[in-house]
Amino acid sequence: MTSSKEPFGIYIHVPFCLSKCPYCDFYSERDQKLVPNYVEAVKTELRTLERCKGFVSPDIYEREVTSIYFGGGTPSLLAPSHIGSVIKCVKESFPVSTDAEITLECNPSVKEKDAFFLGIRQAGVNRVSLGLQSAVLSERRALGRLGSPEDAKNAVLAAKSAGIDDISLDIMLGIPGQTEETLKESLDFALSLPVTHLSVYILKLEEGTLFYKRRETLSLPDDDQTADMYLFMCSYLKEKGMRHYEISNFCFGDNIGRHNMSYWRCSEYLGVGPAAHSFVNSKRFYSERDLRGFLNGQKCVYDGPGGTEEERLMLALRTDEGAAAPDTNAAFKKRAAEFAAMGLVNCKNGRAVLTEKGFLLSNYVISELLSVM
Numbered sequence: 001m002t003s004s005k006e007p008f009g010i011y012i013h014v015p016f017c018l019s020k021c022p023y024c025d026f027y028s029e030r031d032q033k034l035v036p037n038y039v040e041a042v043k044t045e046l047r048t049l050e051r052c053k054g055f056v057s058p059d060i061y062e063r064e065v066t067s068i069y070f071g072g073g074t075p076s077l078l079a080p081s082h083i084g085s086v087i088k089c090v091k092e093s094f095p096v097s098t099d100a101e102i103t104l105e106c107n108p109s110v111k112e113k114d115a116f117f118l119g120i121r122q123a124g125v126n127r128v129s130l131g132l133q134s135a136v137l138s139e140r141r142a143l144g145r146l147g148s149p150e151d152a153k154n155a156v157l158a159a160k161s162a163g164i165d166d167i168s169l170d171i172m173l174g175i176p177g178q179t180e181e182t183l184k185e186s187l188d189f190a191l192s193l194p195v196t197h198l199s200v201y202i203l204k205l206e207e208g209t210l211f212y213k214r215r216e217t218l219s220l221p222d223d224d225q226t227a228d229m230y231l232f233m234c235s236y237l238k239e240k241g242m243r244h245y246e247i248s249n250f251c252f253g254d255n256i257g258r259h260n261m262s263y264w265r266c267s268e269y270l271g272v273g274p275a276a277h278s279f280v281n282s283k284r285f286y287s288e289r290d291l292r293g294f295l296n297g298q299k300c301v302y303d304g305p306g307g308t309e310e311e312r313l314m315l316a317l318r319t320d321e322g323a324a325a326p327d328t329n330a331a332f333k334k335r336a337a338e339f340a341a342m343g344l345v346n347c348k349n350g351r352a353v354l355t356e357k358g359f360l361l362s363n364y365v366i367s368e369l370l371s372v373m
């Protein structure tokens, strides 16, 4: 088994939501009776790594953890004491760097906001990611979002006054009925708050969701309108001083999401919880989307090798760091130069970096560049 001394990140998938949003295909369950059992199972897995035996070499316990990320689902449905006990368990099991980024995804409607954010801050969380999606009521209704934009505002302010300075908001692009004006309204709302980071995702119709079933009836912006909104957003956020460091991610200063950036740098991570994916010891594996299976010790499933040159290039091209053009690959350089002439790629200092138009067409540009590798 490949051994490694490289630092890595830990992802905890929290598979609970109050209700299912019609566009979402992340794995979650509504019944929260099993939360205490789930928290205990996560801690047992962190201590023993039983579910991923055969994929992870025992020296993982000597590797430094540089980030912990609670994603979901809705991690803010866990009590601060639960979150604290998981963080404590990570720290007892692995060496955790003193400046580790510890992120929790939160629903802005979380109850007793002041006590909650103070509790998670005391538990060690130093970054929160909140789902605003839209500040426009009709768009929120179209997305089936509970709560109001005021909830998001109050959550940001409560997190900030609890001492959590690194705050990200999620915004959605391509919502039924959305226009450039309403998108600007949501961006302005977000920028009026003390946030350090924005993630802006283009709505995708995922098979199995309610939106996918009703796709004929949704008045979605067409591809050209979505593209125009994306390009507008890129230049607007740049004008406001944000760095566009990944296709969907923007930050002020150096407040990149370090955990997610490590994915795009092809660094390793251990995922714990149902539906969590891992990349450790050059192997990819995942837990099934099955809470009860996870509680019963169901083993992880092998998903193939990770960290190939193609994969590194594909991930790096999602970021503003871009990818080093392979010196020996004349075909790659030629194709990159063609994309540069089309305004889709910048070639500088031996690196190929996608432009904003290139980000918009990233699937096409990246697969074309990979095809000549």
Ligand code: SF4
Pocket (backbone or CB within 6 Å): 016, 017, 018, 019, 020, 021, 024, 025, 026, 028, 072, 073, 074, 131
């Ligand atoms: S969007 Fe968030 S809150 Fe809604 S179902 Fe998906 S994970 Fe749960």
